[in-house]
Amino acid sequence: MACCQLIPSFGDLAANRDLTASAVAEAAAAGASVVVLPELISSGYVFESREEARACAQPSDGETVRLWTRLAAHHQVVIVAGFCEVTADGELYNSAALADPTGLRGVYRKAHLWDAERLWFTPGSDAPPVVTTRFGRIAVMICYDLEFPEWVRLPALDGAQLLCAPVNWPAYSRPAGERAAEVIRVQADAGVNRMFIAACDRDGIERGVGWIGGSVIVDADGWPLAGPLEPTGSGAMITAACKLDDALSKAVSPLSDMHADRRPGLYRRVAE
């Protein structure tokens, strides 16, 4: 599988479609079966008003998602990518599409909106989709969602072997020698669920905002198979071979199983 850490052109939907088409072609040529692109790769991220976001938004059957669906069929791959969505009734969502060679299989709307996103987007309220593809059962969530382990648990309980997460991780300072906290959380999310995770970050500088550029693919124990990257300023791709069947077993010792050992009856207050 591949994560393409791209640099969108803010507000230029046509240029971003071309960028994603090139990236998917490159990933497919490198042998990828599953290609993850960043959050809001259709539009860029740093909106300053709801009107700006609306001007960049497209329906889930709009030109960008239709392109990704065609690319998935053409290259015979799964594509998971983020886009700025507008619905028929005018709501804006920070969304991600999952397309496979048979068509558009799912649209996920980010449930946990980061910082100013809440000023323009409506939070989604549907659980992450888990889609059965020819490569395995693949789930989708977006960026800040990954920092809510209850939310990550849902697709894992629904049988996801791989969670694909378009992200835009804003840069911040961290202690020398440390991985980004977001990467560490992805590792933990994966390990406690025995589920692969591919988080595809963006790159470049947009309206003064830099990014961690920390795209990473981790295995079902949370160990990085590729990445985490550092920002390159020009974009980058990581690829890894993932035996997704490893995620079918949650056993971690002769008598321990990360899912069967849960005590859901004791967790009630988490959902109140």
Place this chain on the structure above:
Amino acid sequence: MACCQLIPSFGDLAANRDLTASAVAEAAAAGASVVVLPELISSGYVFESREEARACAQPSDGETVRLWTRLAAHHQVVIVAGFCEVTADGELYNSAALADPTGLRGVYRKAHLWDAERLWFTPGSDAPPVVTTRFGRIAVMICYDLEFPEWVRLPALDGAQLLCAPVNWPAYSRPAGERAAEVIRVQADAGVNRMFIAACDRDGIERGVGWIGGSVIVDADGWPLAGPLEPTGSGAMITAACKLDDALSKAVSPLSDMHADRRPGLYRRVAE
């Protein structure tokens, strides 16, 4: 605060009491206000039968916990330490006591039993206690509990500023250069809750079992303040100054808050 990565003498309760008394004295002399000792430090870990565990078990008002309560008063510290507990009706628990200068403040019984522990211990079913001490609000859980983020969430929602976790992390091989997965999960547990965590591991070899020896104290963002240690073969202590008030705010950006941004109404299936 301090974590004392000790080596218990298997089955020798008197020797282990002496060991913990020395360790608490050393930690207090080093200026610690909160001292965490390993899981099952009263007895050792590698039981081979329920009878062995029973022979090492003591009630929560037994000699070991009474010693810790006296030590807490004598040194004017909080002590969190693991012990093999037997109740009046003969149930065995993998427990931890929290004592402060005013007395025994809480006993927690491990809810998520690791591997063979389930052959001798009864799982606890009470949420981790959150105790208001003169140093802040302190919670307790034990080892494998830390790998269930729903469980870690509960004391955080209950206002814990610091989670003290006696652990016994069995050694296993991991990729070169990687921290133990358990440490990474502690970092994530802390960061997504903005809560300090002190995990105190054990050291040495017991009945052929080695340990990660990865004691670590992390801040409310999950960054290590001390440790993670490597096994030393002779025991070790880590100390860190923790401003526990940092954990009072869950804000992580102008409009984002790790607790307020939760969507508990969407997490229902986590508790089913």
